[in-house]
Amino acid sequence: MSAARPRVGVDSSDEGDPADAILRALADPHRRQILRLVRGGELAAGQIASHFDATQQAVSHHLQVLARAGLVRERRDGARRLYSLDPQALDPVREMLSELWPSALERLKYVVEQDQKKKSAEPKRAGRRP
Amino acid sequence: MTVPEVLKATVRIGAPPAEVFPYFTDPALMIQWIGEWADLRPVPGGLFALDFSKTPVRGRYLEVEPPRRVVFTWGVAGKDSLPPGSTTVEVTLTEDGPDTVVQLLHHDLPAEEFDGHLKGWTSMLDLLVQLHTGP
Numbered sequence: 001m002s003a004a005r006p007r008v009g010v011d012s013s014d015e016g017d018p019a020d021a022i023l024r025a026l027a028d029p030h031r032r033q034i035l036r037l038v039r040g041g042e043l044a045a046g047q048i049a050s051h052f053d054a055t056q057q058a059v060s061h062h063l064q065v066l067a068r069a070g071l072v073r074e075r076r077d078g079a080r081r082l083y084s085l086d087p088q089a090l091d092p093v094r095e096m097l098s099e100l101w102p103s104a105l106e107r108l109k110y111v112v113e114q115d116q117k118k119k120s121a122e123p124k125r126a127g128r129r130p
Numbered sequence: 131m132t133v134p135e136v137l138k139a140t141v142r143i144g145a146p147p148a149e150v151f152p153y154f155t156d157p158a159l160m161i162q163w164i165g166e167w168a169d170l171r172p173v174p175g176g177l178f179a180l181d182f183s184k185t186p187v188r189g190r191y192l193e194v195e196p197p198r199r200v201v202f203t204w205g206v207a208g209k210d211s212l213p214p215g216s217t218t219v220e221v222t223l224t225e226d227g228p229d230t231v232v233q234l235l236h237h238d239l240p241a242e243e244f245d246g247h248l249k250g251w252t253s254m255l256d257l258l259v260q261l262h263t264g265p
Contacts, residue, residue: 100164101139101234108153108163108232109143116145 025069030054031062035085038072042084137236147223147230151197154221178202188214198223204236212239 025031030052037048049059063083066072075082143150153159155172165182171191178189189203200221205214218237223230 101137101236102141104164105139105141105232105234108150109141111159111162112143112145112150112153116149 021069025065025071031066034062038083038085042082045081140233143230145230147197147225150223150230154200
């Protein structure tokens with residue numbers, strides 16, 4: 001039996017589990033702070049970095065992690081790189097359901113097949129041999 | 131933008147449709163695979179109530195045609211972005227040899243709405259911040 005979840009037809013272009021990437025991205029306090037900053041509108045990498053003691057390089061690493069997780073969008077404007085919150089990130093309704101149904105149906109499969117095994121093991125099989 | 135979204139999920143189960151169907155209509159069987167509590171009246175217009183992970187899902191059965199098809203509405207009590215009855219879940223069970231292929235289509239999901247996203251985002255983010263920083 002494969003442990004792979006069935007893919008759903010909505011926004012499943014990422015490799016791996018997008019939820020993992022999102023949770024990893026959110027696990028860092030600097031990155032959460034960046035999300036709060038860009039929630040209000042697009043900001044240049046330099047503007048974002050000015051809110052932190054960290055080096056611009058470190059901040060730019062955080063921005064890459066957030067962009068890979070699909071949480072922020074990156075746009076180039078000449079030499080500047082501009083970041084904004086991705087409005088499609090973590091739509092709670094769609095996220096919930098797109099995770100819910102495939103995993104629920106996998107559980108359904110497991111439960112039904114276990115129940116079937118129990119049923120066929122019990123009554124009918126009279127002429128069973130070791 | 132109000133383009134309705136359809137979410138699709140399928141699974142193949144090693145049992146005939148008649149064995150699978152009751153798992154969508156019998157509360158005791160339903161909660162074995164989804165939710166912790168259910169109150170189900172599987173007739174057209176009958177109540178479909180399911181709590182899972184503290185989410186009160188509420189709706190009505192629209193079509194109940196054992197063992198091949200069941201349709202019910204789906205929403206969350208108290209949730210403006212997904213009120214009870216606002217979306218529809220269509221389940222078809224197709225016999226394929228000894229198996230059943232279950233196809234689930236979730237229709238009429240709310241279309242992208244920027245404000246809704248941001249609102250959801252804020253609460254999700256706040257929740258995560260709380261999780262990470264303690265109460």
